[in-house]
Amino acid sequence: MHPYSDLPPNSFWRTAIAEVNPLEIDGLWRPKFTLNPDDTVITAGSCFAQHISRALAGSGYSWLDAEPAPDCASEALKKKFNYGVFSFRTGNIYTTLALLQWCRWALGEEKVPEEVWRDSNGRYFDPFRPNIEPSGFGSIGELTESREATLLAIKNGIQNAKVFVFTLGLTETWRNIEHGYYYPLCPGTFQGTFDSDKHEFVNLRYPDIRSGMQQAIQLMKKINPELKFLLTVSPVPLTATASGDHVLTATTNSKSILRAVAGDLAATRDDTDYFPSYEIISSFPFRAMFFEPNMRSVSKKGVEFVMNTFFRAIEGSPKKAGAGKNAATKKKAPSVSNHVTSTNNDDVICEEELLDAFS
Amino acid sequence: MPSPKTSPEKVCVIGNSHITALRRYWVNEARADLWQPTFFGANTIRLKGLKKRDNLLLASGIACKESFLRTSDGLDHIATDQYDCFYLSGTLSGSRLAEMIYQIDNRRAVGMPLSGQFIHELAREFYKNSLLQRLGAILRATTKKPIFASAGPLPSERLQDSKRGLRINSERAEAYSALLQYFENTISALAMENNVQYIGYPTRSRSNVLYNAHKFMIGSQALSGKTNKEISQHDLIHGNADYGQVIFDQIADQHLT
Numbered sequence: 001m002h003p004y005s006d007l008p009p010n011s012f013w014r015t016a017i018a019e020v021n022p023l024e025i026d027g028l029w030r031p032k033f034t035l036n037p038d039d040t041v042i043t044a045g046s047c048f049a050q051h052i053s054r055a056l057a058g059s060g061y062s063w064l065d066a067e068p069a070p071d072c073a074s075e076a077l078k079k080k081f082n083y084g085v086f087s088f089r090t091g092n093i094y095t096t097l098a099l100l101q102w103c104r105w106a107l108g109e110e111k112v113p114e115e116v117w118r119d120s121n122g123r124y125f126d127p128f129r130p131n132i133e134p135s136g137f138g139s140i141g142e143l144t145e146s147r148e149a150t151l152l153a154i155k156n157g158i159q160n161a162k163v164f165v166f167t168l169g170l171t172e173t174w175r176n177i178e179h180g181y182y183y184p185l186c187p188g189t190f191q192g193t194f195d196s197d198k199h200e201f202v203n204l205r206y207p208d209i210r211s212g213m214q215q216a217i218q219l220m221k222k223i224n225p226e227l228k229f230l231l232t233v234s235p236v237p238l239t240a241t242a243s244g245d246h247v248l249t250a251t252t253n254s255k256s257i258l259r260a261v262a263g264d265l266a267a268t269r270d271d272t273d274y275f276p277s278y279e280i281i282s283s284f285p286f287r288a289m290f291f292e293p294n295m296r297s298v299s300k301k302g303v304e305f306v307m308n309t310f311f312r313a314i315e316g317s318p319k320k321a322g323a324g325k326n327a328a329t330k331k332k333a334p335s336v337s338n339h340v341t342s343t344n345n346d347d348v349i350c351e352e353e354l355l356d357a358f359s
Numbered sequence: 360m361p362s363p364k365t366s367p368e369k370v371c372v373i374g375n376s377h378i379t380a381l382r383r384y385w386v387n388e389a390r391a392d393l394w395q396p397t398f399f400g401a402n403t404i405r406l407k408g409l410k411k412r413d414n415l416l417l418a419s420g421i422a423c424k425e426s427f428l429r430t431s432d433g434l435d436h437i438a439t440d441q442y443d444c445f446y447l448s449g450t451l452s453g454s455r456l457a458e459m460i461y462q463i464d465n466r467r468a469v470g471m472p473l474s475g476q477f478i479h480e481l482a483r484e485f486y487k488n489s490l491l492q493r494l495g496a497i498l499r500a501t502t503k504k505p506i507f508a509s510a511g512p513l514p515s516e517r518l519q520d521s522k523r524g525l526r527i528n529s530e531r532a533e534a535y536s537a538l539l540q541y542f543e544n545t546i547s548a549l550a551m552e553n554n555v556q557y558i559g560y561p562t563r564s565r566s567n568v569l570y571n572a573h574k575f576m577i578g579s580q581a582l583s584g585k586t587n588k589e590i591s592q593h594d595l596i597h598g599n600a601d602y603g604q605v606i607f608d609q610i611a612d613q614h615l616t
Contacts, residue, residue: 067471070462070481072455077484081477138475149471 017285023305025285029313032266032273033228039162040064042087046094046169047350048234048277048298050085055307056165063087064161067153082132087161088153089146091129091184092351094169095204096212096261098182101128103219106154112147113181116140117192125191127183131351136191158220164227167277168213168258169234170352171204172242172250185351186242201242203254210261217265217272229272231262235281237296239356255282277306370396371442373494375403376597377449377511379580382430384603393611396446399437400430400582407493414439414501426582439502446610447498447555449511450491451546454596457513457569459485460538461525467534478538482545491546495555508550509558509606512598515576516566521595527567535568561609564602575602 009015010027017025035041040062043053056063069083078084082091093099104110117125123136124143129150137143158164174186177200186201188194204212213231220227233255241250259278266274281290281302288295290302298306372378378400385396401423408419416437418424424435439445459481466473473481486492491508498506518524527535539560547557566572579597598606 069477070459070466070473072459072462072485073477073481074484074488077477077480080480081474133474133476135476142474145472146474152470 028276035314041163042157042161043165044086045167046234049167051303066157087157089150095173100212100216103216106151130191165230167232171254175202206257232275233258233278235278367395368443370394371445373399374448376582380598380603383600398430399427401426444505447508451489451510453511453513482542486546486549495553499553506555515573515595516570517573518595561605564605
């Protein structure tokens, strides 16, 4: 007898993968902690995280929109102004250091930098979420007020949530040389002006990514010690790389680092878990079947498979009885375990995709 | 709209259930020296389905036809060349407008103000989805005659007593007023795209910025013809004959030369 003698079938490649229909690969995730429909969940992160937000809200889980649009606005108008995409109107948060930055601002540990961008029409854009208002803001005062609202929403969201789902997206980022803060997009690509004396490319390495996430977690737990974290890694390849490497190797490097960080934190922290959406979409046993022809966007079927795997694992674990609610709009919990989410990739807001315009 | 010295104008009044305020006023106290109105009333969905054929506007189905027959005393279609001008009554929801203004202002109170651009697009969306936009466009496609329009009444102050009532903060009156003005200015500008002149809310009937005094609402008449004597749900958002007089006087004040 030896340690491998009593392992379950999932522990062996042949029985778990090679001899199984890919669509029947199961047991990829055993949740570390329970998630009941009435547990408040907040989400943030890269483009892929939007699918998670939507699936949670649409399946009767208590996804918290801490910065909702007024009810009188149509869904189209809300989406145009980036309401209801994540739990707060930060836009995509691609790196752990950007997340840490937002947390420091929201919790008063650092002041938000004064930098703003102005376009030729006299409209103002927030460098830290340049896409948040489609035509920019009418004044610096309005921009600042809006950002203060988002910071308030972040603080409220963290204070009230049970679980924070964060999707790690990138290692590549752009930084202000003088002050050290990070931009979600390279200045000049969407708004702003690139200046090589002010802006530098950084390809964050494992220690920084891990440290950023660790510090962000610790900061959040200062105001909500019970908060738990569910990390995922975006399976979406890079639109472009500024590393000088081929985009394929740059993507592999980036995702490998992010996956290692997520896995390490899940392995070493009781309050942190990892959900393998990355493996489902991009690992070779699934034959890339969940990618669109551009080999980058995740198909609707892929999102459905990921979220069904998620909900099946959650609902398979013991939970308290009770109706679920969306923390913003009050919906009942679903009674079936197969959640089909009909998300359309055209609906996902992905600033990083804008880089494709320069290819 | 007519001068007191000229012969009364033939006015085609088209509207949803809010048409009854003006119609009831007219039944009680016709101003025949000024107007010869014909009322075409039907609910919003049916009015949105009106079809154009040459210079005619045709009812969108049997129910719409019956409603026209009842309110116009015998006509089931609108021959636009028979009228000197057109008045679109109650073609924007006053209740919804009040609620929007309240929600927008409340966002500032909770530290999450909306951007000016968002509010602008909210106002545009409100107009674009309205009966006013639809009727104005289809009417303008059939006639070059003047077209005037006003919104449905702001809700009754009694609505504050219900669960749905807006909890008006009297200290925010100036802010509500500014927002209402902004919405009305935006609606007015958009209505002019179809050369429709928007007539803003009267102040005479209001108990505060966002509510009408209930005396202008109690006993409102439903489109079916039933008159409600007791306080009813209908009264909370529909004007009565007194409100009809306020509206008429406002039109007369603003447009008589």
